[in-house]
Structures are given as C-alpha cells and as structure tokens.
Amino acid sequence: MAGGLTNMSRATLADVARRAGVSVSTASRALNGQDGPSVETRRAVADAASALHYRPSVLARSLRTRRSHTIGFVVPDISSPFYAAVLRSAHERLHDAGYRLMLMNSNRDAGEEVEALGTLLDHPVDGLLLATTGLRTTQFERTVGTVPCVFFDGILTGVGTGSVGVMNESGMGILVDHLVEHGHRRIALLAGQQTETTGIERLRGFRAAMKRHGLPIARGHVRTCDWTQESGRLETRALLGLRPRPTAIIAAGDDLAFGCFAACREMGLELPGDLALASFDDPYFGQLLEPALTALTSKPVEIGQISASLLVDALRGVEPSERDIRLPVELLRRASCGCVA
Secondary structure (H helix, E strand, O other): OHHHOOOOOOOOHHHHHHHHOOOHHHHHHHHOOOOOOOHHHHHHHHHHHHHOOOOOOHHHHHHHHOOOOEEEEEEOOOOOHHHHHHHHHHHHHHHHOOOEEEEEEOOOOHHHHHHHHHHHHHOOOOEEEEOOOOOOHHHHHHHHOOOOEEEEOEOOOOOOOEEEEEOHHHHHHHHHHHHHHOOOOOEEEEEEOOOOHHHHHHHHHHHHHHHHOOOOOOOOOEEEOOOOHHHHHHHHHHHHOOOOOOOEEEEOOHHHHHHHHHHHHHHOOOOOOOOEEEEOOOOOOHHHOOOOOEEEOOOHHHHHHHHHHHHHHHHOOOOOOOOEEEEOOOEEOOHHHOOOO
16 A cells, blocks of 8 residues: 555554645645645545545544543434434534534433433533433532533533523413313323423413313312323323323323323324323324324424534634523424314
C-alpha cells in the first residue's frame, strides 16, 4: 500500500501528512477545520485521508480537547415506538454536530435511572438527553452535577439545561372536548404513572376539562397505573366492570390504549359501538388498527430534533432564546371514538 502501510495497518495522522506532503501539525489543522492551511492544502489532506481510510483516534481527540464528543441518552422504555422515534431524530442532529450517542434504558425505574446516569458519566459523556421516570431533584443534582442535561417528555422542573415536551394539559382538554362532542358524559381515564410530569400534567388536564364541561368524574373512573399494555388491559377490565360503566375511555399513552383494545376483545365488546376510545399518543401504526385509533400527535421527531439542538447549543456556549419548550398537539380523528373514517 502507498505510504508503506500494510493491509492490516490502521492509518495514522502521520501517514496522512506524509501522503499529502505536509507536516503533522498542518494535517491536524486541516482535518479539524482550524485556521492556517490553504484551500489546496486542505483538499490534499482530505484526499490523503480518504485514500488511506483514515479515522481519527477518539481517545486522542478526547485527551486533546478534554471532550468525549459523546452524548448520553436515557429513556424509560427502549421498546417504545415513541422513544425510538425521538432517538433516531436526536441521533441525526447529534451526528451532524460531530457527536456520538450512548443509549441506556431505565425500565421506568428511578433507581435504574440513577445507575444509568452514573454509568454514562463514568465514561464520561459531554452532555445528557434524559426522559426521567420520577427522579427527584436532589437525586438529579447529586448524580449529574454540572453536566449539561436537556429533559424531554419526562421532565424535572427547575434543573437542567432545558426541556422539550408537548402541551399535556391542553392536549387532554382537546380529547375530552372531542368525546363530549360525541355525546359522552361518563368518561374515564387510564392515567399512567403519577411520578413524572407526563402523567401528572395529563391527569390535571383531564380533571380541568371535565370540570369545565360540568361533568363529574365518577368514583373509580381515574385509574393510575404503569405505562404498559398489561396495565391498560387490567384497568380497562376494571373500568368496564363498574356500574354504571364509562361510555368512553381516554388512554394517557399508546401502550395503555393497546391494552384497552385487548380488554375489549376479551370481553366481546366492539369499538366504538360499545365503548369509545381515544389516546394521547399516536403510534406510527395507529391508522392501521381496527378500528383506527383516534389520538393526539406526540411529535417525537420534533422533540428529538429540538432537544438535541438545545444540548448542542449549550455545549457550544450558545444562549438559547427559549429553554423550556412545549409543542402544541393535533387531534387525529379516526374511527375508535366514533368518527366516520
């Protein structure tokens, strides 16, 4: 191979410099976009790096810059389509900015979340993107310290670099309004966990909307539970065992809605004839369900892009125009609530 490399050798910066006919320091400045090298020199160094399949040493760059160029990403459930979409979107933005991503799953457990954060910070990472599942402020401050952190979806208020989420309370009002338009008065809620902002805000929005319409919330019609399909199934069966039972159910998350689908099949009930259903989150396959799921868009792509951009700006010392961003939601009218397809 040209430049004296064997087939098993990995090209070094010195190899690139030798092939381009420049010094090692000049090759380094050219590859890192620093001032000094001419356009012709930069092109020659880039061509040499490409021909030799040169990859810069991450360790060497970290030692030189005191940065790992790695971002930690912690989610409650890596199997969730919502978090997968956020991850992909954030990864694209971070990759464009020159950062790698390390993913950790907290399993919706605050203790595992602390462990995940500790693992990431031991590597270390330059910053964090975190969907918390009930972390306390003192735990966060003790674990994360001064490392830049942007919260998304599950948000811890008053700490961190910034946060991105959707308008949970007004969104829940949209769902209640829509079911009331369909004539429903006995509306129940699968509320999810009440240890994180997502569940807390959505329950608050439900209560406020029902009050605004002058509708009482019957005893047992709010079910707090894990954000799982099995919890949605069990709590839906419990709701449908009440007398009088609700005529409509709102699921505060898409997995809870899937559980409601399962319970209705088990009990021989039809949606929307026997029960209307609407969900806060819209899975990417919501329109393919039978019946298609009426839902609010949760905007995972936008959440991922904006969260990553906030963090990159913070790492570059750029002051954001807005630190805490809440995105509006949109109602997708489909058949599960009684809308004509």
